[in-house]
Amino acid sequence: xxxxxxxxxxxxxxxxxxxxxxxxxxxxxxxxxxxxxxxxxxxxxxxxxxxxxxxxxxxxxxxxxxxxxxxxxxxxxxxxxxxxxxxxxxxxxxxxxxxxxxxxxxxxxxxxxxxxxxxxxxxxxxxxxxxxxxxxxxxxxxxxxxxxxxxxxxxxxxxxxxxxxxxxxxxxxxxxxxxxxxxxxxxxxxxxxxxxxxxxxxxxxxxxxxxxxxxxxxxxxxxxxxxxxxxxx
Amino acid sequence: xxxxxxxxxxxxxxxxxxxxxxxxxxxxxxxxxxxxxxxxxxxxxxxxxxxxxxxxxxxxxxxxxxxxxxxxxxxxxxxxxxxxxxxxxxxxxxxxxxxxxxxxxxxxxxxxxxxxxxxxxxxxxxxxxxxxxxxxxxxxxxxxxxxxxxxxxx
Numbered sequence: 001x002x003x004x005x006x007x008x009x010x011x012x013x014x015x016x017x018x019x020x021x022x023x024x025x026x027x028x029x030x031x032x033x034x035x036x037x038x039x040x041x042x043x044x045x046x047x048x049x050x051x052x053x054x055x056x057x058x059x060x061x062x063x064x065x066x067x068x069x070x071x072x073x074x075x076x077x078x079x080x081x082x083x084x085x086x087x088x089x090x091x092x093x094x095x096x097x098x099x100x101x102x103x104x105x106x107x108x109x110x111x112x113x114x115x116x117x118x119x120x121x122x123x124x125x126x127x128x129x130x131x132x133x134x135x136x137x138x139x140x141x142x143x144x145x146x147x148x149x150x151x152x153x154x155x156x157x158x159x160x161x162x163x164x165x166x167x168x169x170x171x172x173x174x175x176x177x178x179x180x181x182x183x184x185x186x187x188x189x190x191x192x193x194x195x196x197x198x199x200x201x202x203x204x205x206x207x208x209x210x211x212x213x214x215x216x217x218x219x220x221x222x223x224x225x226x227x228x229x230x231x232x233x
Numbered sequence: 234x235x236x237x238x239x240x241x242x243x244x245x246x247x248x249x250x251x252x253x254x255x256x257x258x259x260x261x262x263x264x265x266x267x268x269x270x271x272x273x274x275x276x277x278x279x280x281x282x283x284x285x286x287x288x289x290x291x292x293x294x295x296x297x298x299x300x301x302x303x304x305x306x307x308x309x310x311x312x313x314x315x316x317x318x319x320x321x322x323x324x325x326x327x328x329x330x331x332x333x334x335x336x337x338x339x340x341x342x343x344x345x346x347x348x349x350x351x352x353x354x355x356x357x358x359x360x361x362x363x364x365x366x367x368x369x370x371x372x373x374x375x376x377x378x379x380x381x382x383x384x385x386x387x
Contacts, residue, residue: 051327056239
């Protein structure tokens with residue numbers, strides 16, 4: 001049986017389909033030259049991967065990390081409400097308000113900020129959550145949870161929210177909830193890219209930058225909702 | 234994306250043959266990925282998408298630098314100068330680096346993706362944007378050249 005060079009390499013890499021693999025295996029066992037060639041292929045692979053492996057352990061240059069930390073982020077979500085004692089959220093000033101909504105989670109999502117037009121409005125579940133839910137009373141398993149509410153410098157009500165695969169900040173105007181920041185899940189395979197969350201802190205910092213004064217408390221939220229989140233009515 | 238950085242650096246340094254150019258390539262890749270993130274299809278592999286961007290940037294850069302050298306000298310002389318430059322640089326490198334540097338670009342990409350990054354032929358072919366058979370034959374030619382340079386008993 002003839003084994004091509006391509007097949008021999010593919011055999012060494014375990015890339016042949018099962019049937020062919022068995023055939024080549026038999027041919028290799030019967031031919032010392034082929035056996036040597038397979039050993040050489042495997043040794044080459046081992047040598048190359050050993051050669052480049054140390055790069056993985058080198059610290060990543062700061063400029064590369066910074067690039068990502070400014071523009072993309074990682075946010076982790078709570079799948080189930082957990083006790084505050086396990087909260088990992090650690091944004092300094094507003095943590096106590098956002099904490100319950102951001103309680104430590106097992107599911108971590110890599111969220112990438114989306115370009116949003118200046119006239120993008122929340123719709124569907126997000127809009128419904130922003131209109132109706134209060135931080136203090138919303139169900140723990142709501143598909144979209146409001147993390148906190150505040151007023152921006154113009155006086156408009158703004159709310160930060162998070163869901164299973166998205167998060168952001170939206171502010172109420174005459175047309176609805178205009179999206180200021182919007183992140184979407186870009187994790188292809190969650191298991192492979194689990195990361196500690198820093199994005200929630202980033203979202204909170206953005207909220208703090210936008211806000212005038214502190215986050216609304218439960219009573220202020222209730223009042224704002226009763227007025228349809230309109231600033232002067 | 235942060236978790237991918239060490240692997241992206243490894244691929245970049247493998248392509249560029251030195252850490253300085255590798256990190257530049259890495260930076261360009263991240264910037265390109267962030268500016269084109271809408272072209273990423275959710276549910277597909279983020280790592281493959283980033284590798285594809287990096288591979289394309291590197292190929293473009295290689296073509297551009299060849300064109301630049303051809304603007305000033307004849308093609309033949311350009312190739313000669315390129316080879317001489319590569320040899321100087323290669324003198325600083327170890328055996329594996331020297332052998333890798335001798336490979337044509339397409340073969341180098343195939344070897345790195347499969348033998349260093351650990352992608353299957355199919356995944357590597359998708360990153361490169363070529364048929365699996367093409368990837369396989371580039372890989373074999375690259376491997377044979379490496380074995381010849383490094384000795385059969387590596």
